[in-house]
Amino acid sequence: AQSVTQPDIHITVSEGASLELRCNYSYGATPYLFWYVQSPGQGLQLLLKYFSGDTLVQGIKGFEAEFKRSQSSFNLRKPSVHWSDAAEYFCAVGEGGGGADGLTFGKGTHLIIQP
Amino acid sequence: EPEVTQTPSHQVTQMGQEVILRCVPISNHLYFYWYRQILGQKVEFLVSFYNNEISEKSEIFDDQFSVERPDGSNFTLKIRSTKLEDSAMYFCASSNAEQYFGPGTRLTVT
Numbered sequence: 001a002q003s004v005t006q007p008d009i010h011i012t013v014s015e016g017a018s019l020e021l022r023c024n025y026s027y028g029a030t031p032y033l034f035w036y037v038q039s040p041g042q043g044l045q046l047l048l049k050y051f052s053g054d055t056l057v058q059g060i061k062g063f064e065a066e067f068k069r070s071q072s073s074f075n076l077r078k079p080s081v082h083w084s085d086a087a088e089y090f091c092a093v094g095e096g097g098g099g100a101d102g103l104t105f106g107k108g109t110h111l112i113i114q115p
Numbered sequence: 116e117p118e119v120t121q122t123p124s125h126q127v128t129q130m131g132q133e134v135i136l137r138c139v140p141i142s143n144h145l146y147f148y149w150y151r152q153i154l155g156q157k158v159e160f161l162v163s164f165y166n167n168e169i170s171e172k173s174e175i176f177d178d179q180f181s182v183e184r185p186d187g188s189n190f191t192l193k194i195r196s197t198k199l200e201d202s203a204m205y206f207c208a209s210s211n212a213e214q215y216f217g218p219g220t221r222l223t224v225t
Contacts (some may be wrong), residue, residue, distance in 0.1 A: 043218040
C-alpha cells in the first residue's frame with residue numbers, strides 16, 4: 001500500500017527566507033506526486049505535480065519540487081516566502097496521473113511565516 | 116478558470132439523519148471523487164466514480180455511503196443514518212489528469 005510521510009508538523013520561516021518542506025513516499029511503481037496547499041477554511045489548491053520526465057517541476061506561486069527516486073522524496077521548495085504563503089501544505093501520491101485512483105495524502109505541514 | 120463547486124458550505128444535522136452533499140465538477144472532466152478531512156487530520160480518500168459507476172472505494176466507504184451522478188452536471192454523496200464521527204469536511208474533486216478540489220462542505224453531526 002502506498003503511503004506519504006511529511007515529517008515536519010510545523011515549520012516557522014521568516015518572511016523572505018527560503019523554504020523546504022519534506023515529503024517521503026512509499027510506493028512500488030513509479031509514483032505520481034502532488035503538492036497541494038490549503039489556506040484556513042479553504043479547499044485544496046494544486047501547487048504542482050510530477051508525472052514523468054524532468055525531475056524538477058515548477059508550480060504556481062513560485063514553488064518548485066524535486067523528485068528523487070533514490071531517496072523516495074518529493075520536497076517542496078521556494079526561494080523566498082511571503083506572508084501569504086502561511087497555510088497547510090499536503091503532499092500526495094497517486095497510482096495514476098489521471099484516472100480513478102484516489103490520492104493518498106500526508107498529514108500535512110503547517111507553515112508559519114514570521115515577520 | 117473553471118472550478119469545482121460544492122453546496123452547501125456548511126451542513127448541520129442530527130445523528131441518525133440522512134444528508135446529501137452536492138458537487139458540480141469541472142464540466143469536461145471524466146473522473147469524480149469524494150474525500151473527507153476530520154478536523155486536524157489528513158485528507159482521506161472515500162470513493163472515485165467514472166462512467167457512471169464506482170471505480171474505487173476505500174474501507175471508509177461502507178454501506179452508509181452512496182454516490183450518484185443524477186444528471187450531467189451534479190455529483191452527490193449521500194450519508195445515511197449519520198453518526199457523530201461523520202463530522203468532517205467533505206471535499207469533492209474531479210480530473211482528467213491531476214485532481215482539482217472543491218472548497219468543501221463542513222458537515223457537523225450533533
